[in-house]
Amino acid sequence: MDADAGTFRDRKRERTREQLIAAAYELFAERGYDAVTVGEIAERAWVSERTFFRYFPAKEDVLWPDSAGQLATFSGAIVARPAPERPLEAVQNAMLELGRVMGMDPAPALLRARIVAQTPALVARDLLEYSRWEAAVRDAIRERTGAPDADLAPAMTAVVAGGALRVAFDRWVADGAAGDLVAMIEGAFTAVEAAIRP
């Protein structure tokens, strides 16, 4: 899993990275995103402000640390699903599979959601993450089915899956994160059928 932890330098680097992430989440949760400066995050992580920008290209990015890695994992899970499964089915099953195998602790995502909700710029950034997720799903479906680029079906399947995830999660958060998130997602999927067929 951890890519490079062999040498001393690599371990130290990974530790600094995690300290920056932890410091950022703590401060954002305490005071809100705008009221925290990059200098304060760096100070709590025992590095200089300049070093922060060597680990993350922008202040926002510390909130989505391993976005690319998670995307690749999920993309692989979709491709690895049994061939007979239909595209949307494969995406749903890959979601459930990763949800159960990995931790699938919604707590970190919930904390981030609370921070994001307070700042419009972060809302936009969050949507960009969903957009990348959609693109990854679309490409994975194309790889499964061999559909040509001109076929809009893979993209629309990804739209439905990503939309269900987003709508369900938003409502789950709005309801105080008390209910069953998985059931909420399944509810969103069945709502699509009701929306399409009168």
Place this chain on the structure above:
Amino acid sequence: MDADAGTFRDRKRERTREQLIAAAYELFAERGYDAVTVGEIAERAWVSERTFFRYFPAKEDVLWPDSAGQLATFSGAIVARPAPERPLEAVQNAMLELGRVMGMDPAPALLRARIVAQTPALVARDLLEYSRWEAAVRDAIRERTGAPDADLAPAMTAVVAGGALRVAFDRWVADGAAGDLVAMIEGAFTAVEAAIRP
């Protein structure tokens, strides 16, 4: 249509606003978003940099000038559709209706798309616009059907409609803006049915 053009002051104000928008679009098209400063936009519009921020809360916002107004118009068109129409049907027809009645010249949207595509921060902002569009559609459907907030169907209908618009427009731009945009949107809608039903 134009809200307040009665007094001299109001007309002058509207003129300044349009000059800022025009100047921004010209400069962005020439040099790209990042290579243009707010000061340069203001200079071309014959105002100070400070005045720019009195018309638009941020540099980005000059690219989506009357977003709220268009949203309200579209929202009203959905609500005004004949009662027997099903939600998704009403949204589709409202789109076609506004597309034909109003100019529906895709040229401005295309120019913006070209500018946006070059800058990641603008891509995120563009997705925020789609998100607001989705929320307006969802609320309009709720108003039509009287569905309770707990029902996810209106939100998922909005996801499908917004997704079809977005996927079709993106592909239309990627194909050089040569084909028929309306046909592409209809293709995206039919692709959803194929995605849902095996």
Place this chain on the structure above:
DNA sequence: TGCCACATGTCAACGTCTGCCATTTTATAG
């Protein structure tokens, strides 16, 4: 005409982000 609200300009300040260079620390060859 004279008063008042409003639009604008100027100035100062803060935070994000980048390029550049010096310094320190770690890895590795010999």
Place this chain on the structure above:
DNA sequence: CTATAAAATGGCAGACGTTGACATGTGGCA
């Protein structure tokens, strides 16, 4: 073990976006 290369870090200056405060000018209206 030591010398050298590579990498990580810090400090500094500067551009840019954004905001608040204050002063000035202009149009609207009694």
